[in-house]
Amino acid sequence: MVDLIGVRKRYGRVVAVDGVSLSVREGEFFTLLGPSGCGKTTTLRLVAGFETPDQGEVRISGQGVNRLPPEGRPIGMVFQNYALFPNMTVFGNVAFPLRLRRLPERVVRRKVGELLEMVHLQGLEGRYPRELSGGQQQRVALARALAREPKVLLLDEPLSALDAKIREELRGELKRLQRETGLTALYVTHDQEEALALSDRIAVMRDGKVEQLGTPQEIYERPSTLFVARFVGIGTLVPGEAREGRFHRDRPWPVQVEGEGRGFILLRPEQLRPHPEGFLEGQVGLATYLGSLLRLEVETEGILLKVDLNPQEEVRAGDRLRLALPEAAPFIKEEA
Amino acid sequence: MGERWTARLLALPGLLVLGAVVGFPLLYALLLSFTGYTFLRPDFTFRGLTRYHEALRDPYFLHALGLAALYVGLTVGLTLALGLLLAVLLHQNFPLKGFHYFAVSLPMLIAPVGVGLIWKMILHPELGILAYLVGGVDFFGDGRYALASLALVDVWQQVSFSALVLLAGLRSLPREPLEAAYVDGATPWQAFLRVTLPLLRPVLLALLVLQTLVEARTYDLVYVLTRGGPGSATDLVSYYIYRKAFLGLDLSGASAMGYLLLLLSMVLVVAYYRLLTRS
Numbered sequence: 001m002v003d004l005i006g007v008r009k010r011y012g013r014v015v016a017v018d019g020v021s022l023s024v025r026e027g028e029f030f031t032l033l034g035p036s037g038c039g040k041t042t043t044l045r046l047v048a049g050f051e052t053p054d055q056g057e058v059r060i061s062g063q064g065v066n067r068l069p070p071e072g073r074p075i076g077m078v079f080q081n082y083a084l085f086p087n088m089t090v091f092g093n094v095a096f097p098l099r100l101r102r103l104p105e106r107v108v109r110r111k112v113g114e115l116l117e118m119v120h121l122q123g124l125e126g127r128y129p130r131e132l133s134g135g136q137q138q139r140v141a142l143a144r145a146l147a148r149e150p151k152v153l154l155l156d157e158p159l160s161a162l163d164a165k166i167r168e169e170l171r172g173e174l175k176r177l178q179r180e181t182g183l184t185a186l187y188v189t190h191d192q193e194e195a196l197a198l199s200d201r202i203a204v205m206r207d208g209k210v211e212q213l214g215t216p217q218e219i220y221e222r223p224s225t226l227f228v229a230r231f232v233g234i235g236t237l238v239p240g241e242a243r244e245g246r247f248h249r250d251r252p253w254p255v256q257v258e259g260e261g262r263g264f265i266l267l268r269p270e271q272l273r274p275h276p277e278g279f280l281e282g283q284v285g286l287a288t289y290l291g292s293l294l295r296l297e298v299e300t301e302g303i304l305l306k307v308d309l310n311p312q313e314e315v316r317a318g319d320r321l322r323l324a325l326p327e328a329a330p331f332i333k334e335e336a
Numbered sequence: 337m338g339e340r341w342t343a344r345l346l347a348l349p350g351l352l353v354l355g356a357v358v359g360f361p362l363l364y365a366l367l368l369s370f371t372g373y374t375f376l377r378p379d380f381t382f383r384g385l386t387r388y389h390e391a392l393r394d395p396y397f398l399h400a401l402g403l404a405a406l407y408v409g410l411t412v413g414l415t416l417a418l419g420l421l422l423a424v425l426l427h428q429n430f431p432l433k434g435f436h437y438f439a440v441s442l443p444m445l446i447a448p449v450g451v452g453l454i455w456k457m458i459l460h461p462e463l464g465i466l467a468y469l470v471g472g473v474d475f476f477g478d479g480r481y482a483l484a485s486l487a488l489v490d491v492w493q494q495v496s497f498s499a500l501v502l503l504a505g506l507r508s509l510p511r512e513p514l515e516a517a518y519v520d521g522a523t524p525w526q527a528f529l530r531v532t533l534p535l536l537r538p539v540l541l542a543l544l545v546l547q548t549l550v551e552a553r554t555y556d557l558v559y560v561l562t563r564g565g566p567g568s569a570t571d572l573v574s575y576y577i578y579r580k581a582f583l584g585l586d587l588s589g590a591s592a593m594g595y596l597l598l599l600l601s602m603v604l605v606v607a608y609y610r611l612l613t614r615s
Contacts, residue, residue, distance in 0.1 A: 050515055070518040077519040083512030087534035096530075097520035141516075148520060 001026040001184040002047060002152055007056035009042055016042040018208035019056070024152075024186055025200075029178050031187040033195040033219075034205035035231065040188045041156055043205070047186060048154055049073050061151060076145035080157040082137040084129040090116070090140050091125040097148040115143040118177065135166040142174070146181065153178070155187045159194060171197060192232045196220060204228050222330045229266045229332055236305045237264040242331045249301065254279055257331035264332050269295065269308040271326040274315075278322035280305075287317050298323065369592040375585035387592035397593055399568060400576035401600075407487055407572055408551045414491045415547055416540065419498025424528070426499065427506045444496040452560030455489040476562050479569040486570050490557055494550065498543055505539030506532070541612040545605055552601055573597055 002024040009017040017039045024030040032040035045051045046058055049070035057064050065073050084093050094115055098108045116122050119139040129137055138158055145153060158174070159167045175198055178185050189195050195202050196216040203213045204227075212224045223229035229237060240249040240263070247255040247265050257265060282300025289311060296307040298321055307323065309315060372383050391397050422440055426433070443451065461467050461474040475485035513535065517527040533540075555574040558564060564571035564579065571579075577597070581590035 048515070048519060050518075070515070071521045071523060073519075075519060077516065079512040079516060081510065081512055083510070083516040085513055085517075085531055085534070087537070096517070096522075100521045100526060144516070144520065154519075 001028070001061060002030075002186060003057075003059040003062075004043070004047070005057045005059070007043070007046060007053045007058060009039075009046060009051055009053050015208050017046065017053070020205075020208070020210055021056075022203055022210060022213060024184055026184055027182050029175070029185045029187065029198055029200045031189060031195040031199040031202045032205055033189055033192060033202050033232070034211075035190055038205040039208035040190075040205050042208075044154055044156055044186060044188045047152070048075060048077055074151040075154055076148050076150035076152075077154040078138070078141050078145045078156065078158040080160055082129070082134075082141045082161075084137055084140055084144075086129050088128075089125065090121065090127050090129075090132070093129070093140055094143045094147055096144060101148075111147065112143075115147055118146070119143045119173070133166075134162045135170055138162065138170060139173075142177070146177075146183075151184060153183045153185045155185060157189055158187075160189070160191065167194075174198065196232070204231065206231075223266060223332065226264065226332055226335060229264070229330070233268060234306055235266045235268045236303060237266055237332070238303055238305075239264050239334075247329070247331065253325060254327075255325050256328040259331045259333060262334045264334070265329040266332065267305060267326070267329055269306040271329070272298075272305060272307045273324045274307075274309070274313075274321050275324035276322060278324040280323045280325065282321060282323065284315055284317050284319045284321055287315055296321075365591040365594060368588045369595050371588050373588040375587060383588075387588050388596065390589065391593045391596055394593075396568070396571075397573070397576060397580075400571050400573040401597075403483070403568075403571060404552060404554075404573040407483060407554065408548055410484070410487045411490050411494065411551045411554075412544065412547045414487070415494045415498050415551075416543060418491065418495045419502050419543070420536075420540075422495065422499035423502035423506055426503050440499050441496050443493045444500070446493070448493065448556040449560055451489065451493045452557045455492070456561055459485060459489075476570075477566055479566045482562055482566060482569045486557060486561055489561065490551065490554060494547060498547065501543055502536065502539060505536050509535050538612060541608055545608040545612075548604055548608070549601055552597065552604075 004020050004022050007017055007020045008015070020039070020043055022030075032043055034040045042051060046053055047060075049065065049068060049072070053066060057066055059065065060073060060075070085096065088096065091112055094112045095108050098111055103111075112125070113122070116125065119142055121136060121139050121143065124132065124136065129140065132140065138161075141158070155174075159170055162170065171194060177183075187195075187198060196219070199216055201213065201215055202219050204211045204219060206227050212219060212228045214222075219228065220233050223232060226237065229235065238247075238249070240247050240253070242248075242257045242259045242261060242263060243252075245256055245258075247253045247257045253265075255265060280300045282298040282305065284296050285299050285304065286297040288295045292311065294309045294311045294313055294315065296309060296315060298305045298307055300323070305323065307321075315321065369387055370382055370384060371380050372387070373379055426436060426440065430436075446454070456476075458464050458466050459475040461472060461477060464475075467473055467475060473481065475481050509532065513531050514527055517531045518524075522530065553574050554572055555578060558570055558572055558575040559578075562570040564575050573593070574597070577590050577593045580586050580593060584590075
């Protein structure tokens with residue numbers, strides 16, 4: 001549905017997008033994930049038509065769109081700061097793209113009604129954006145983006161300006177709406193939890209390039225680079241060596257790995273369990289109660305391991321603990 | 337001594353000068369407007385609102401007021417429209433932008449009297465290049481063109497200020513609503529009309545207030561270019577008040593007219609301010 005083929009964009013000396021190639025399938029929820037300045041928003045803006053690539057091609061539904069202005073592309077877009085028109089009511093905002101198409105007013109009214117119902121905003125048609133909460137404003141923005149019946153919905157960090165509770169609520173609704181409408185969604189975020197929860201596939205970006213592309217499980221469980229391992233999720237990278245299918249430090253660890261040579265294994269906090277006969281013994285440096293879990297920092301063999309436990313467990317800082325390791329862990333080769 | 341008293345003491349010299357330069361003439365004119373004081377008969381006897389009544393019955397004052405209203409409408413309308421056009425053009429990306437900024441802001445840097453003298457030469461019926469090009473039209477001598485010519489010279493100078501203020505306004509607008517309009521299918525013109533312009537409304541209204549006040553007080557250009565003529569074709573209210581005071585020597589009558597103008601301006605400002613706060 002959306003194809004980027006060797007797309008490159010630079011601003012002066014800064015290369016914002018450096019030869020990105022990826023394909024977003026029809027009906028897929030695809031996320032560009034990365035830290036600030038990694039080029040994810042520029043990539044989205046290239047798809048939207050706000051920027052033109054210096055090299056490469058952007059295709060939507062197989063058609064090259066490099067020369068098409070945003071208004072000529074079959075897209076809808078939701079922005080981080082809602083981008084509602086402050087001089088228009090909720091109705092006016094959602095009706096805007098419909099009125100531009102010169103649809104009869106009764107059709108506009110019916111469609112706006114349907115869209116507002118879809119985003120649960122019935123009854124607020126006459127309000128102005130300033131009279132709505134952040135979450136409500138973003139729902140209006142979503143309804144407006146859908147009004148044009150786009151083939152591709154572009155979402156530029158749409159939840160990052162909202163507080164945590166509303167963010168989670170809207171996240172679920174976004175997913176539901178995308179599933180219901182069957183729209184192809186290209187989503188940009190720096191929030192890895194959001195990306196994992198929403199996406200069918202994720203492209204992790206760094207310095208204008210795609211560092212890894214895969215399903216949320218692949219990205220989380222099998223990060224291919226140290227950057228991805230550090231950026232996505234919480235865990236500890238343990239340096240050592242992979243030899244004959246096992247991980248070695250000063251002694252062989254009971255952890256199977258794929259690959260050979262020096263590198264790191266990634267141990268996620270939920271994979272480590274206290275066990276009386278656990279392979280590693282260490283001391284709890286910090287025990288933090290996080291509501292749904294108890295996060296420990298356990299110091300062992302010169303490594304600080306993060307371990308998640310049931311919050312009911314009675315473990316305190318200073319306790320000694322034996323930890324059982326997972327049978328297998330992702331091995332990431334040392335970068336040159 | 338407390339901090340507050342130190343601050344008051346430090347502000348005192350400035351306040352005294354301001355009081356002497358601004359406050360005293362204002363107060364003096366107000367007091368005069370309630371008397372029958374003229375330079376020929378310096379009489380400070382209190383006469384209530386007589387001079388105000390006389391002013392409102394003075395056909396020349398009413399004519400000057402009407403002319404000023406027409407002039408303000410013409411100049412403010414043109415200044416805002418052309419200023420907006422220039423601001424939008426300057427907002428685009430093109431080479432030598434710095435030079436264009438300088439060129440646009442140049443008229444603003446010249447004193448109105450200087451502007452008047454420059455245009456007096458350009459539009460001179462015998463020596464002026466423009467008059468020559470359009471076939472010897474007497475721009476300031478012909479009653480049919482005088483007010484429009486005066487207005488155009490004024491607009492030429494004022495437009496740079498409007499353009500720069502509106503450009504600052506355009507630059508401060510959030511980018512997203514405009515981009516959202518494009519994604520929604522708006523053409524650049526539709527996006528400008530339905531998104532940019534409404535977002536610029538507070539800046540436009542503020543400019544409207546400022547320009548109305550500036551144009552209502554137009555005096556120097558009239559003095560340099562037409563002296564209110566031919567006949568009374570460009571006898572704007574500020575110039576008429578000046579004539580009343582210093583040629584007619586009727587200081588109390590001119591003061592009453594001045595205060596009526598101030599009152600009208602204040603009504604306008606309040607009306608604009610209401611519009612502004614509502615937006």
